[in-house]
Amino acid sequence: MSKKILVVEDDPVQQKHICNVLGSIDAEIVLAANGQQGISMAQQEQPDLILMDIVMPEVDGFSACRQITSDSATKNIPVVMVSSKNQDADKVWAQLQGATTVVGKPFTEQELLAQVSALI
Known part of the structure; x- marks a missing residue:
């Protein structure tokens, strides 16, 4: 059974780039365009992994991560x-919100x- 990955990214170019990279692995990709959608999709889809941007309108990635x-x-x-x-401070803050790790763009x-x- 393939894994499910939720990609939460508001920039369509970045979203497509991440999906292209993930295309090489056996995984179902589900998309959310902002933090609020990301929270809802996490609850509905129960993905195996979430890749989340930080800077997004309405609910930012830190807040969405904390809620998830x-x-x-x-x-x-x-x-x-x-x-x-x-930056180091962003990585520490991300981990305090519950993030497993940070991948820099x-x-x-x-x-x-x-x-x-x-x-x-």
């Missing part, structure tokens, strides 16, 4: 923040796939 990792229905789903906000295909394979 503190909800009993979704708390065991690993969340990888994929963002240009990848721009990322290489190998960087992203290494994190994905380690978690699913």
